[in-house]
Amino acid sequence: MTEPGAVTRSLLAIPGNGTDSSTWAGQICAACIDGLDIDGAALSVLSGSTARRTLCASGPVAERLEELQFSLNEGVCMEAAATGRPVLVPDLREATEAARWPLFAAAVAERTTVTALFALPLQCGVINLGVIDLHRNRAGALSPQQQRDALDATETATELMLGMHGAPRPPAGGPAPQWLDTPAGSRTEVHQATGVVLAQLGISAVDALARLRGYAFAHDRLMGDVARDVIDRRLAFTDDMS
Structure with missing residues (x-):
């Protein structure tokens, strides 16, 4: 048995x-930070309704990476969540990697010193319960041993997640556990703001969220900040606004 x-x-x-x-x-x-020689980490949980909740960000940089990915709707975490497979990027500045997520890669280069990112899904069968995001401020892949340890650790973390909440393993093809469906923090504000924009413009929730994302990107702002302005009535959406 492997140690x-x-x-x-x-x-x-x-x-x-x-x-x-x-x-x-x-x-x-x-x-993860101590055992994998990385500079920061974050853990987010997902749900069948596509809500995303960040349970932990190890510091301001990790928090900024989470917010950028949510605001831009692209990045390593978003891809790992969508595919259920690890996304390992030794150097985001490399042209091929940057082309996968052009908006995210440009924002990371402009706003952080992060170079390498590794997103590891917390997978239970075919159901993705969440993602662990790791980052380094220098280029370089995880060593083979670190990669094995990281993948083994995600399996252990998944079992801990389910066991801590007393949740049975979800059936194949079934929904994620309901305890994952509760948004928190800035994600709650984004959901509230989506409802406000929906009412203002008479559009669907999906389109309202897209309008929020588009506004945040066009004005170089984070989604959480835009959402708070909408909720506090400092910002109102109209059909002709950009």
């Missing part, structure tokens, strides 16, 4: 009971 790696050993030491979601996610991010 578990450093990250997995740290995860197995996390108490199974009496730990809230945010504390648990913070322990997972800390274990």
Whole structure:
């Protein structure tokens, strides 16, 4: 039997009971940072309704990466969530990689010093429960041992996630557990703002969210900031606004 790696050993030491979601996610991010020689980490959970909730971001840079991906609707985390496969990018400045997510790559280069990103889905069968996002401020791939440890750790984290909430393994093709459906923080504000724009313009929720994203991108702002302006009535959408 293969000996578990450093990250997995740290995860197995996390108490199974009496730990809230945010504390648990913070322990997972800390274990990844310590065991994989990276500079930051974030963990987000997803749901069948496409809501996304960031449980932990290890610092301002990790938080900014999460917000950029949500605002622009592209990036390593979004791809890992959509495909259920790891997305490993040793150097986002490399032309081929940057072309995969042109808006995200440009924003990362402009607003951070991050160069390498690794997104690891928390997969239960065919259902994606969430994603662990890792980043480095220097180019370079995870070593073969680090990659094995990271993939093993995501399996352990998934089992911890389900066990902590007393949730059974979801059936193949079934919905994600309902405890993942509760948005929090700026995501709640985005959902509220989407409802306001929907009422203002008489459009669908999907189109209202697209209008929010388009406005945020056109004005070089984060989605959370735009959402707060909409909720506080500092910003109203009209049919002819850009």
